[in-house]
Amino acid sequence: MPLPGELDGLSKRVSNWGRWGDDDELGCGNLLTAASARRGAESVTSGRRVSLAVDLRNKGGIQVGQPPRRINPFITPTSLNERDEAAPGIWEGTDEIVTMSTCAGTHIDALAHVSYDGLLYNGFPTSTTTASGGATKLGAEKLPKIVTRGVLLDVTRVKGVAGLDEIEQGYAITGADLDEAAESAKVTVEPGDVVLVRTGEMRHYRNRQRGRYAMGVDALMPGLSVHSVEWMHRHDVAGAFADCYAYEVFPPSLPDWSDCLAVHLLHVRDMGLIQGQNWDLEDLSVECADAGQWTFLLAAVPEPLVGAASTPVAPVAVL
């Protein structure tokens, strides 16, 4: 089933299918070039590193059971200050196994993550993903190694609030909002940049309001919207990441919710845009404002989990 009427047109306008060849699995990762990496390195001024990852923890982790079966990490030892019979001596070591949802914390969506109409990005059929083989196309190991110029679009700070939910619980970020933030920062977003869009939602998680963070107020949550998709396409950003749980605004734009998760579908499936959520932009917001600098080197290299539909990442900005 195609997207509802008006969105179908949007889908066609932003589509990148075939742009980088019929076999392309890299999507907007193709926009990451040696030039964008150099631009990132040249953005470093003080050398200050700011982590954008939330700790991966079992107790108090981000996942609270929606959707069901998304789980925080369990770390269980297979060796606990013990030796291995095969290696004598005085040493003792600890080894362990981790079991977690690939999107448990700060993560990047593989392009195999979402679909509609039976097709993934670039027209690969959804049947290319199976339980036994995982995503044989567009899996997490195909994601780009992101080292580029990052741009913080601090929509929230620009509007003088701690979070967009202070303006409206289900605040839908538009292209105009993104322009406003870029202009305030005096930044011209360039092809191959990665934009970080701050909603302020992460403050709830940091305040230990886990349910509020993951499910909003009556399931209303601010985020990117169908009104920001063309902006992403127009600026040819390689990726766009957000500091909230669902990435995109709830409720969707159509009254019947028939466009639920439309931003995911347009970004990932139609554009091949690299996206992800649960990025912690709170410290970065302060650092950028203090430095008066909203561009930086962004290193965000996804774990190359073969066949996975999402994967953990520990991004860092260097100002």
Add this chain to the structure above:
Amino acid sequence: MPLPGELDGLSKRVSNWGRWGDDDELGCGNLLTAASARRGAESVTSGRRVSLAVDLRNKGGIQVGQPPRRINPFITPTSLNERDEAAPGIWEGTDEIVTMSTCAGTHIDALAHVSYDGLLYNGFPTSTTTASGGATKLGAEKLPKIVTRGVLLDVTRVKGVAGLDEIEQGYAITGADLDEAAESAKVTVEPGDVVLVRTGEMRHYRNRQRGRYAMGVDALMPGLSVHSVEWMHRHDVAGAFADCYAYEVFPPSLPDWSDCLAVHLLHVRDMGLIQGQNWDLEDLSVECADAGQWTFLLAAVPEPLVGAASTPVAPVAVL
């Protein structure tokens, strides 16, 4: 039990206990500064990105059963091109759980990883790590966010071989070898740099000789040795990573193997050096030689798995 006699003296000479305070859990990560991050950014010339991570895969992954219970990732779906009842519309998505050893592939050791004499780095007792709580001290979430200047010490290429095992199966890398590589590269290693030491072992894994890679020939394998430890300490590097399975040479230096894993013990437990293995330096070796440049921006941010003794990392070098 302390280290055997001669190593005990070495241990005392390289110890960093107390150097950054009695509560320090960051170890040589303290050597990573704004200046070293700037130095890394300034090392970028072409902007070429080189991945240093091996794919995390179940079939054909690095783990082959030694030590027992170290496992390659299992990625199992919790949703396979399906919708969530709570979200209507046309979208379909794939979610999954991964189960893996934290040191299954390219990884960084947390400082809680190894010990002797009942003590971890900086004197924390091993009892601070439990099955239920994991490493409450020195866990993976305490590891530094590595963005600094990286230096490839291509010991192997300098000697004109494809792998050090061509010279001797259990080739023990010495400080002199590291000096030779640095001099050949015309690099002065500085405090806060991270050195990548290439043994060439990774070519066996890339050639699908998994057993050879993980267990060598009759358990003989080249690697760092007790004769390179003081070099690390003298140069105050923040970290040292290698492209082999055990990190350090086998056999150990003493005939009775009583110093088994001594490099781990001296690096991790005594120095607080950040280390890890299964880093793929094959492409980097070629790129550096082609560019005539052995320094680069190194981004290697460990997954912040709370309480873990090791953690995956997807490092990237930008030349």
Add this chain to the structure above:
Amino acid sequence: MPLPGELDGLSKRVSNWGRWGDDDELGCGNLLTAASARRGAESVTSGRRVSLAVDLRNKGGIQVGQPPRRINPFITPTSLNERDEAAPGIWEGTDEIVTMSTCAGTHIDALAHVSYDGLLYNGFPTSTTTASGGATKLGAEKLPKIVTRGVLLDVTRVKGVAGLDEIEQGYAITGADLDEAAESAKVTVEPGDVVLVRTGEMRHYRNRQRGRYAMGVDALMPGLSVHSVEWMHRHDVAGAFADCYAYEVFPPSLPDWSDCLAVHLLHVRDMGLIQGQNWDLEDLSVECADAGQWTFLLAAVPEPLVGAASTPVAPVAVL
């Protein structure tokens, strides 16, 4: 540290250490004999089978997070209506992996489960259990294959209530209570019998009051007590199972809770009694009352998980 004063005497009176040899790992499982199995078979009258297991389910399962990291089963597919390349033809199959706490649902405690003073049943040191090797002594694979005569001690029905918590939230079952139930049933409990003690707590879980079931009201919950331990010893029962979450009463008998989990310690560590909880005795209670028969064939064969401290069981009674 030994048990508090008065319990220390009890411990000595009920101890079975050495009774079946210094190497014994079977505990009261030794009381299960060919004769007790025959007695079980001879108890069958109608042939009606009654399941005593709760379904092992992720959503709505028994575990609610206390103690932390006890988890309900996750069942994740490794093949979903798919074929294996190695096997052609028209078939399709589904395979999966389960991840769960061994005590997630209806289970039996291995004798390695609990200890005090550094010693497990029969004096094995707790160091015989390690992270890498599991329980090398007294693990779940050493548990007896239970097929014997079962006796329902329906303490709850005898007292005319739906649950002992109707009498008192933290109702402590005594030997006198057990005698009352046996007498009401006109049953003489014999060596090698297994007794099932009904508190009625399971009705809360069946009513979907999961928190109430697992944590009671203000952590008060009925169960077996230090006042029933000698009864178990005197009757030489092979095992005793209950239909509640903690098995034993909360609060403990001493004001400072220094005897917390004393029933576990006395049963498992001192007596080697086979015990377990989350057994669903609601249907059985009705069937026994309807049939006027409180003895039956009990088959409860634990999964032989090598080295585990608890293990799932799916018990069934045949009246």
Add this chain to the structure above:
Amino acid sequence: MPLPGELDGLSKRVSNWGRWGDDDELGCGNLLTAASARRGAESVTSGRRVSLAVDLRNKGGIQVGQPPRRINPFITPTSLNERDEAAPGIWEGTDEIVTMSTCAGTHIDALAHVSYDGLLYNGFPTSTTTASGGATKLGAEKLPKIVTRGVLLDVTRVKGVAGLDEIEQGYAITGADLDEAAESAKVTVEPGDVVLVRTGEMRHYRNRQRGRYAMGVDALMPGLSVHSVEWMHRHDVAGAFADCYAYEVFPPSLPDWSDCLAVHLLHVRDMGLIQGQNWDLEDLSVECADAGQWTFLLAAVPEPLVGAASTPVAPVAVL
């Protein structure tokens, strides 16, 4: 796609679809009655218990990697001789999580396990099984609680060999073979009985020849065949279990292997027969021969894993 020609006729002859109603999910489990349970109990003579389960172990377990991703149990502690903060006192306990394939060892197939033509037993579509929900029809929790009369059909002992592979590597068991074993045992198989068919293959696993057990010699393995299916149907057995890895003979009966796993398909999908494999019948074979008794009480209650396609079982025979 339907079964190949001649098997299609067999499929129709043995089908039980609709026999117990259009909604039936119990299949031949319906044949288990109070009468068959009584018959089982009445088979007990000496009271001797014989376990038919193999230990569930990581090292040396049955799974050797075919099919890929079937794994032996990993048992990892979440508490290792530790206390829970919420419970003071002197006790220490061990808790753990197990991760394993549901068919890792001795198991029963749920009726959702295999299909062809898009349909499961009784016509339920395969789409009733999803990654997120598991088997919503015919899952393991719907399997019958097996307590009935068991009959050992010791095809192997009757022929005077240690294993059928001594006669022919890919020995295909026929109805005539089963008749021969029953006649030798002087047993008349009755509706609701469960038959245990011994190939002798388990001796390879007991001899630590794991590869030989799991993959035979050049993938040739004895087992049940399309020539034994009508026998099962004619005798209306509730279940049939075997002591081999694949349950059925390899190679299949047709030269092009288009009937691969045909016995699974006919038993599970067409008949709704309860089946499973890796049952250890070696001890039972000796005990039955010694006692001159090939019928017994069989208790084999599957773990009620909601939505699973297979499930562990720890069966026991009581002679």
